Amino acid sequence: MTRSIVFLSDFGFRNEWVGVCHAVIDKLAPGCSVVDLSHGIPPLDVQAGALLLADSLPFIRHDTIALAVVDPSVGRDRDIAVEAEDGRLFVGPDNGLLSQAWRVAGGVKSAVSITSASIVLEPISPSFHARDVLAPAAAHLALGAPLTDLGPALAPETLAETRLAEPLVEPGKITCEVLDINRFGNVQLNVRSSQLVAAGLDRAERILVETPTGGGGVARTVLTYADLSSGDWGLMVDPRGWLSVICGNPVNAAQSLGVAGGEVVWLSVERAEGG
Amino acid sequence: MTRSIVFLSDFGFRNEWVGVCHAVIDKLAPGCSVVDLSHGIPPLDVQAGALLLADSLPFIRHDTIALAVVDPSVGRDRDIAVEAEDGRLFVGPDNGLLSQAWRVAGGVKSAVSITSASIVLEPISPSFHARDVLAPAAAHLALGAPLTDLGPALAPETLAETRLAEPLVEPGKITCEVLDINRFGNVQLNVRSSQLVAAGLDRAERILVETPTGGGGVARTVLTYADLSSGDWGLMVDPRGWLSVICGNPVNAAQSLGVAGGEVVWLSVERAEGG
Amino acid sequence: MTRSIVFLSDFGFRNEWVGVCHAVIDKLAPGCSVVDLSHGIPPLDVQAGALLLADSLPFIRHDTIALAVVDPSVGRDRDIAVEAEDGRLFVGPDNGLLSQAWRVAGGVKSAVSITSASIVLEPISPSFHARDVLAPAAAHLALGAPLTDLGPALAPETLAETRLAEPLVEPGKITCEVLDINRFGNVQLNVRSSQLVAAGLDRAERILVETPTGGGGVARTVLTYADLSSGDWGLMVDPRGWLSVICGNPVNAAQSLGVAGGEVVWLSVERAEGG
Numbered sequence: 001m002t003r004s005i006v007f008l009s010d011f012g013f014r015n016e017w018v019g020v021c022h023a024v025i026d027k028l029a030p031g032c033s034v035v036d037l038s039h040g041i042p043p044l045d046v047q048a049g050a051l052l053l054a055d056s057l058p059f060i061r062h063d064t065i066a067l068a069v070v071d072p073s074v075g076r077d078r079d080i081a082v083e084a085e086d087g088r089l090f091v092g093p094d095n096g097l098l099s100q101a102w103r104v105a106g107g108v109k110s111a112v113s114i115t116s117a118s119i120v121l122e123p124i125s126p127s128f129h130a131r132d133v134l135a136p137a138a139a140h141l142a143l144g145a146p147l148t149d150l151g152p153a154l155a156p157e158t159l160a161e162t163r164l165a166e167p168l169v170e171p172g173k174i175t176c177e178v179l180d181i182n183r184f185g186n187v188q189l190n191v192r193s194s195q196l197v198a199a200g201l202d203r204a205e206r207i208l209v210e211t212p213t214g215g216g217g218v219a220r221t222v223l224t225y226a227d228l229s230s231g232d233w234g235l236m237v238d239p240r241g242w243l244s245v246i247c248g249n250p251v252n253a254a255q256s257l258g259v260a261g262g263e264v265v266w267l268s269v270e271r272a273e274g275g
Numbered sequence: 276m277t278r279s280i281v282f283l284s285d286f287g288f289r290n291e292w293v294g295v296c297h298a299v300i301d302k303l304a305p306g307c308s309v310v311d312l313s314h315g316i317p318p319l320d321v322q323a324g325a326l327l328l329a330d331s332l333p334f335i336r337h338d339t340i341a342l343a344v345v346d347p348s349v350g351r352d353r354d355i356a357v358e359a360e361d362g363r364l365f366v367g368p369d370n371g372l373l374s375q376a377w378r379v380a381g382g383v384k385s386a387v388s389i390t391s392a393s394i395v396l397e398p399i400s401p402s403f404h405a406r407d408v409l410a411p412a413a414a415h416l417a418l419g420a421p422l423t424d425l426g427p428a429l430a431p432e433t434l435a436e437t438r439l440a441e442p443l444v445e446p447g448k449i450t451c452e453v454l455d456i457n458r459f460g461n462v463q464l465n466v467r468s469s470q471l472v473a474a475g476l477d478r479a480e481r482i483l484v485e486t487p488t489g490g491g492g493v494a495r496t497v498l499t500y501a502d503l504s505s506g507d508w509g510l511m512v513d514p515r516g517w518l519s520v521i522c523g524n525p526v527n528a529a530q531s532l533g534v535a536g537g538e539v540v541w542l543s544v545e546r547a548e549g550g
Numbered sequence: 551m552t553r554s555i556v557f558l559s560d561f562g563f564r565n566e567w568v569g570v571c572h573a574v575i576d577k578l579a580p581g582c583s584v585v586d587l588s589h590g591i592p593p594l595d596v597q598a599g600a601l602l603l604a605d606s607l608p609f610i611r612h613d614t615i616a617l618a619v620v621d622p623s624v625g626r627d628r629d630i631a632v633e634a635e636d637g638r639l640f641v642g643p644d645n646g647l648l649s650q651a652w653r654v655a656g657g658v659k660s661a662v663s664i665t666s667a668s669i670v671l672e673p674i675s676p677s678f679h680a681r682d683v684l685a686p687a688a689a690h691l692a693l694g695a696p697l698t699d700l701g702p703a704l705a706p707e708t709l710a711e712t713r714l715a716e717p718l719v720e721p722g723k724i725t726c727e728v729l730d731i732n733r734f735g736n737v738q739l740n741v742r743s744s745q746l747v748a749a750g751l752d753r754a755e756r757i758l759v760e761t762p763t764g765g766g767g768v769a770r771t772v773l774t775y776a777d778l779s780s781g782d783w784g785l786m787v788d789p790r791g792w793l794s795v796i797c798g799n800p801v802n803a804a805q806s807l808g809v810a811g812g813e814v815v816w817l818s819v820e821r822a823e824g825g
Contacts, residue, residue: 024581026611331573
């Protein structure tokens with residue numbers, strides 16, 4: 001049976017880029033099920049794509065092929081397919097996009113450069129390897145082709161990697177940054193709940209949330225949105241395991257903080273004035 | 276054969292929320308066909324979601340499982356699966372979102388609270404029951420699991436319900452509200468064509484459309500967009516059976532009326548001035 | 551085996567229009583794979599839809615049914631199904647939307663008007679033939695129904711056609727127009743690379759890009775985005791074969807040019823001042 005493909009990119013849905021990749025997969029591997037994990041990765045944001053793929057692995061079938069495309073240097077990067085130590089297969093550009101996922105999957109077992117004339121669609125558009133190289137490679141893997149059919153082997157140590165910026169965790173204080181802002185204005189931070197514990201902030205009743213622009217508020221830890229009254233500030237572990245700043249409806253946390261992706265946020269125990 | 280799932284939510288496509296639910300379904304029920312009815316329900320608008328599901332039933336296979344998620348109180352609401360009297364299956368939060376659909380389907384035959392350890396994905400994220408509770412439940416139903424596998428039975432009379440606001444229909448006048456505004460600026464009203472007849476407005480050649488902000492125009496009943504010349508105002512029964520205010524291209528009815536969802540609109544027979 | 555359907559429209563994803571057509575196809579042809587090529591065609595832009603379908607044919611399975619819906623005159627246009635000389639099947643309104651694709655496919659072999667009572671869903675909504683006429687027709691074709699099941703034959707010469715505006719190509723100069731602007735601000739022009747050669751611009755080191763509003767820059771021909779440094783201007787053949795104006799990140803070509811779809815752009819060899 002044809003294996004399924006999970007597909008993520010920064011393509012959005014304004015154009016046909018996602019759709020034509022689906023058409024190519026349907027052409028090469030009829031009946032292949034393609035799950036669109038997300039095509040809303042911020043344009044060219046390799047780090048956000050890498051993180052989403054890594055965070056999502058537990059929810060993706062083990063025998064699904066992961067096809068990921070966020071490629072500011074399309075036409076220059078090598079196109080790679082990677083088998084992880086746990087057997088998972090990844091297809092994407094060699095710019096670190098796949099690296100956080102393969103680390104979750106135990107590291108790289110083997111990798112190839114996708115150049116086989118029997119795989120790629122000629123002529124390859126220099127600016128759309130997703131359609132002409134990566135989607136065909138994923139389709140062939142879904143059909144059961146071995147990795148070695150796609151092209152020559154690559155030494156794992158030559159593959160590009162990305163790593164997430166780590167927050168600075170001090171007693172009573174965390175200096176972190178914004179990973180993402182969602183539809184409801186929730187501000188996702190690069191902080192795991194274990195780091196909140198390490199800073200002693202999990203026991204604080206009032207946590208000051210501040211930004212360089214002066215925006216901020218006083219939050220408490222909550223389990224979910226429903227724990228907040230209107231206008232309240234909360235810190236919640238989000239579904240991907242990241243700490244997020246949220247506000248009770250109708251206040252928008254991102255707007256109140258005045259932050260965008262990549263910007264700094266400080267979390268600290270609020271000290272009583274004059275106390 | 277695996278049954279199909281129809282999926283609607285207020286998740287949008289900016290994030291991976293829709294995609295990761297698809298991944299979970301693909302993992303639990305390989306080959307299950309999932310139709311995305313809409314993920315553009317206005318955020319947290321339970322009423323809009325309830326209405327869309329109910330209106331769409333005639334176009335959905337009878338043996339398809341309906342998975343619906345609009346849940347301002349996620350983590351607090353019960354998660355339910357409902358079998359309607361006509362045999363249709365619905366999965367969603369117990370906040371009324373499913374209630375207009377099950378009334379169309381003859382009412383509730385049986386209902387369960389989705390809590391079975393063999394169904395839900397642990398640890399359940401308090402803010403993402405769609406991924407960890409609802410999508411898995413829908414996948415198991417698609418595979419043919421009986422409702423009772425999902426959790427303990429619920430008394431139908433304990434389930435939350437929503438009802439649509441009814442317009443005020445008087446001779447020559449209807450006071451109604453905006454259900455939705457679409458991509459082309461069409462203004463969907465909570466009025467059925469039978470109510471236009473009841474008010475006698477179907478026979479009026481000129482119908483005054485007014486709003487509290489002073490926006491408005493004089494419309495006539497039309498069958499479709501093509502019946503309007505540029506700038507003309509029309510009242511049309513839309514594909515879901517609701518009366519809609521439309522304007523001939525390039526005029527935008529919603530902008531000209533100055534209305535948003537939930538706001539009041541008055542329809543009345545235009546009286547000749549000084550006539 | 552059920553054939554697949556490729557679906558494109560100007561519906562967007564804000565409403566349920568795309569989703570309810572999927573539901574109808576799933577109801578009539580269970581297991582039919584539907585590829586969403588794009589639903590981001592600019593609203594009512596028949597020309598853009600026609601061009602996308604024609605450009606995408608090489609990437610679509612030969613036995614896939616193409617369902618296309620961009621229909622400013624819905625309810626007035628005939629709904630048609632067309633078999634091209636090469637055997638491809640197209641379903642859409644009779645407004646030229648399918649015409650550029652069937653020309654690529656060798657011209658019209660036969661055509662029918664979709665009116666058969668065994669195909670359409672009654673009552674047909676005058677403003678949503680996609681759901682009630684076109685999607686059902688595509689589903690029946692996917693199941694293997696002959697074209698003649700859909701309704702009476704139409705004479706090919708009575709079908710509406712559209713043609714793309716051709717650029718004016720002169721020695722050292724091209725007067726063209728904007729086809730589309732993408733997510734990254736790239737400006738797609740109605741110029742093929744052969745026309746760049748015909749004007750002698752392919753050999754120019756510096757190509758002046760100008761617009762009536764005074765926006766513009768000096769570009770060079772490049773293969774892909776990665777060939778540009780920050781702020782550089784380039785002319786690139788895009789993945790669909792059209793010449794596009796691009797700028798090195800973070801400059802947005804469309805904003806710098808100050809152009810929208812359909813507007814004029816001039817390309818010419820830059821002459822040295824006073825040279």
